[in-house]
Amino acid sequence: MNRSFPAAVAVSTAVSLVLLGCSPKASQSAAAPGVDGDTISLGVLTDLSGAFVAGGTDTLRGLQLQWDEINAKGGVCGRKVELAVEDHGYNTETAVSQYTEMEPNVLAFQMLLGSPMVSALTPSIGKDEVLTIPSSFAGNLLESPLIALTGTTxxxxxxxxxxxxxxxxxxxxxxxxxxxxxxxxxxxxxxxxxxxxxxxxxxxxxxxxxxxxxxxxxxxxxxxxxxxxxxxxxxxxxxxxxxxxxxxxxxxxxxxxxxxxxxxxxxxxxxxxxxxxxxxxxxxxxALAPLSSSQEGPARILEAFENRWPDQMPNPPVVHGAGAAEVMRTVLKATCAEGDLTRENVENTYRDLTGVDTGGLLPALDFTARGEPPTHTSYxxxxxxxxxxxxxxxxxxxxxxxxx
Structure with a gap:
């Protein structure tokens, strides 16, 4: 299978970017899809060629940069994180098809871009019990206990x-x-x-x-x-x-x-x-702090971006990608501290988290109030x-x- 991606995706990084269905996967237990002895696989369904290509590309870059840093420090739960990426081109039917192919091979969805795509997939996300962070802040997504908004609506x-x-x-x-x-x-x-x-x-x-x-x-x-x-x-x-x-x-x-x-x-x-x-x-x-912020998170990600892509200007969604990766790291780390790394445990742990600190990439987040955004602050x-x-x-x- 061949698929064309922007340079941001094609760059070799410490985070493995794979296309599921194109590459063989290690065997995984039914209780923990996307997890083996060395690796945690997380899904990314994003827009790298459609109406929101700029946001999709730089959200992915933010994910890459944050997980590269985490992996360089030993990863999470004693494993390195791998991102499985597909480009839906802001097409809902394409996203649904890609989700069906990818879902059995990932522990959670690190990013799902597009309000129409998230809404179409919400029933499947619930049925499959897979925690999903959307690149969307639509209020209707609060109705699902498995969709984790990382900012206000x-x-x-x-x-x-x-x-x-x-x-x-x-x-x-x-x-x-x-x-x-x-x-x-x-x-x-x-x-x-x-x-x-x-x-x-x-x-x-x-x-x-x-x-x-x-x-x-x-x-x-x-x-x-x-x-x-x-x-x-x-x-x-x-x-x-x-x-x-x-x-x-x-x-x-x-x-x-x-x-x-x-x-x-x-x-x-x-x-x-x-x-x-x-x-x-x-x-x-x-919902996102600006890259010009003096806070630790944006300043660190800006430096990492400029080192990786010195001739390109970062877009604000870089912050969202990095912040979402830090939220997922926090969820996975807390899950491992409590027990086995399963989808059920990931969901339960996520719903108990409060005061999640992303170093100023996002406001402090509280996931304990069902039906409410994790913050009401915007910039x-x-x-x-x-x-x-x-x-x-x-x-x-x-x-x-x-x-x-």
Whole structure:
């Protein structure tokens, strides 16, 4: 079987990257798939060629960097960790097929990218009792005890952002809010957060426009929100769509500010024609700490990234990958301390973890409250040319935790 991957995946690393179904696997007991005497295999189903290729590629890089460091120090549970990687190209049917092939050969899924993919696979994840960390923060995923969000939800981060607008006086004088959102759980969850906050604050109806993953030109959506009188436009889109939205607004002389969800921005956007409007009019509310943070985790991963790929700029999802790997390491280490490394024990241990510290890659995480995100904190960021990851931290947002 041949499959083409970006350079980030093809690079030889201490973490073995294999394509299950293409390479033979050591025999494994039925009680602990993906575990043998020397190795723990974890699955990664991600987007390396579709709408979220930038985020998928750098999330994988973050995973690689963190597990390389862990493996260099002896691994976890006396074993080295191997990542089994497949590219679903942001196609749900492809992801479902890949999951079916990969699931019997891994202990857990270290990363599953895409809200539509995670939602489609949630019944199988429950049936197979396989702990899964999504590269998604959609609130509906909280309903599954086996899906481990590693940050707050899109709904919460958008609610945080609207409350910040109110608290800083930016909504005085009857200012209005609009929202452009990607069809599916990603966008719909974020829109719910905007509408929650607008209702709580008495801001009136939120004008909204939907886009599909294939949409590249957002002229119609931006024009509609301009006509609605929206002064602030919330975005839950792919990065290229973010660039289109702010560029169209500039061309229309539409003086709105934009606030994007976690995965709406990559620093390479600052190399294009959207640089000016992004710098002037774009904010991001994110579950991930910026790479420019002075905290130990982001600083360490930034240094490792620059050493590995000196000619490339890291995207913010590097932080998510590294943070997710550290969460999984914590789960596996705690499981081994309590007993056998089985899927059942992994799930039980994960649900008992509180105060999980990732060195500032992510906020402190508490997995003990079922149906709630492990944190309600998000970060408010702005584009920053020349800064690592192309973002600078403005403030942390800590809301009333009642909004999921």
């Amino acid at each position: 899109y709904r919460q981060e958008m609610s945080n952002a609207v409350h910040w607008l109110e608290e800083t006086g930016k909504l005085k004088g009857g200012k209005k809010i609009g929202h452009i959102y990607l069809q599916g759980e990603y966008g719909e969850d974020a829109l719910a957060g905007t509408e929650d906050a607008a209702a709580e604050l008495g801001l009136g109806e939120v004008a909204s426009q939907v886009v599909k993953a294939s949409d590249k030109d957002l002229t119609a959506q931006v024009s509609a929100l301009r006509s609605s009188g929206a002064d602030y436009v919330m975005l839950t889109t792919a990065p290229t769509q973010t660039a289109s939205a702010v560029s169209v607004a500039k061309a229309l002389d539409y003086d709105a500010d934009f606030i994007g969800s976690t995965f709406t921005y990559v620093p390479s956007l600052l190399d294009g024609s959207a640089k000016g409007p992004l710098a002037e009019h774009f904010y991001q509310t994110s 408010l960021l702005r584009p920053a040319p020349g800064q690592p990851g192309g973002l600078q931290l403005l403030t942390e947002l800590r809301p009333n935790p009642g909004t999921r």
